[in-house]
Amino acid sequence: MHVLGPGFYVEMDIETDELVYWLKVATVGVIGVVTIQTAYKLYANLRHEKGRSRWKEFLAAIGFIPPLIPTALSSGPLSIPLDSKHPLNHNVARFRFLLPQPDQVLGLRPGQHISIAATVGGKRVVRMYSPVSGNEARGYFDLIIKRYEGEHALSKHIHAMKEGDKLECDGPRGHIVYKGRGTFVIGRSKKREKRTFHHLTAIAGGSGITPLLQILKSSLEDYSDCCSLHLVFANSSDKDVFLREELDALAETHSTRFRLTYTVSKAGDGWRGCVGRPDSSVVFKLIPRPSDDHVVMICGPNPMVKSVVNGLKEMGHQERNVLVF
Numbered sequence: 001m002h003v004l005g006p007g008f009y010v011e012m013d014i015e016t017d018e019l020v021y022w023l024k025v026a027t028v029g030v031i032g033v034v035t036i037q038t039a040y041k042l043y044a045n046l047r048h049e050k051g052r053s054r055w056k057e058f059l060a061a062i063g064f065i066p067p068l069i070p071t072a073l074s075s076g077p078l079s080i081p082l083d084s085k086h087p088l089n090h091n092v093a094r095f096r097f098l099l100p101q102p103d104q105v106l107g108l109r110p111g112q113h114i115s116i117a118a119t120v121g122g123k124r125v126v127r128m129y130s131p132v133s134g135n136e137a138r139g140y141f142d143l144i145i146k147r148y149e150g151e152h153a154l155s156k157h158i159h160a161m162k163e164g165d166k167l168e169c170d171g172p173r174g175h176i177v178y179k180g181r182g183t184f185v186i187g188r189s190k191k192r193e194k195r196t197f198h199h200l201t202a203i204a205g206g207s208g209i210t211p212l213l214q215i216l217k218s219s220l221e222d223y224s225d226c227c228s229l230h231l232v233f234a235n236s237s238d239k240d241v242f243l244r245e246e247l248d249a250l251a252e253t254h255s256t257r258f259r260l261t262y263t264v265s266k267a268g269d270g271w272r273g274c275v276g277r278p279d280s281s282v283v284f285k286l287i288p289r290p291s292d293d294h295v296v297m298i299c300g301p302n303p304m305v306k307s308v309v310n311g312l313k314e315m316g317h318q319e320r321n322v323l324v325f
């Protein structure tokens with residue numbers, strides 16, 4: 001056969017069929033390489049877009065799973081204006097912040113929290129907060145914040161905000177996620193571990209109730225979740241207790257599997273709850289026995305958390321069954 005080269009003929013000993021065969025092999029090879037390269041680029045893009053997985057978005061876009069509800073946090077840090085404020089007691093209020101789009105949800109899973117940042121007294125301050133609204137809230141989310149004093153206290157700054165004033169918000173953050181039906185994913189990246197329990201005890205000190213409430217509510221709202229739940233809500237005095245109506249309503253509606261104990265260090269006249277700090281024997285007696293089927297979740301001021309953890313250890317609770325938020 002004669003093959004035309006650049007400006008001259010080359011005589012080659014190749015049959016036409018053989019040439020066609022090799023051309024086909026080369027074409028399939030090129031198509032294969034391009035396909036693999038494109039698939040890898042798509043995979044890398046879906047996996048690493050700002051460190052967040054976009055597989056679900058992709059599957060929803062091609063109609064493989066139902067359309068996703070847009071999540072505000074998936075597009076990076078947000079500027080969130082204050083919508084309203086409702087005092088819950090003398091130093092705790094519920095704040096509603098607006099998301100950029102009215103159909104968006106914040107996009108946290110139960111147990112996770114966000115970081116809030118602002119410049120307070122000339123200094124940039126960043127603090128963590130656990131929203132009390134879930135992904136049923138479209139276009140907004142709610143925070144319950146206790147006010148602390150201090151030149152650079154962010155909580156004081158937020159309490160002084162006016163409608164329309166903005167904060168910076170980012171997330172999701174946190175290393176404990178409640179997946180439902182007693183299952184938690186605990187830890188970060190490679191050290192992540194899945195654990196399932198049937199008894200969940202939550203010990204909350206003051207505003208430390210917020211992440212625990214998310215988990216309790218998510219369990220109670222799921223009728224297929226059969227875990228038994230016990231919340232011990234500790235406050236300094238009866239005047240400091242907040243969210244009473246909401247908690248009492250949950251306890252009444254779900255009386256078969258949700259037990260609620262209020263405890264205060266200083267009780268006024270007519271107090272009908274428990275009296276004692278959350279690390280006292282009065283409270284510890286109410287907590288189910290240690291076992292690998294029983295998790296104790298704790299959130300509150302550091303000194304409280306430390307002494308409750310020590311008390312639980314003395315009672316025989318294993319460290320792996322105690323989760324500190």
Ligand SMILES: Cc1cc2nc3c(=O)[nH]c(=O)nc-3n(C[C@H](O)[C@H](O)[C@H](O)COP(=O)(O)OP(=O)(O)OC[C@H]3O[C@@H](n4cnc5c(N)ncnc54)[C@H](O)[C@@H]3O)c2cc1C
Nearest residue numbers: 113127128129130144145146148150153154155207210301
């Ligand atoms: C995961 C996580 C979720 C959180 N969620 C919430 C939430 O939903 N609502 C909420 O109100 N807070 C929450 N917090 C606490 C919050 O992040 C801040 O620590 C708190 O608002 C105080 O910050 P600040 O800047 O106002 O005060 P700071 O300037 O940090 O402190 C001012 C003064 O208050 C004291 N103080 C600060 N925090 C406490 C405390 N917890 N107990 C006793 N004294 C304290 C300090 O010792 C200091 O004297 C959460 C914390 C974490 C880690």
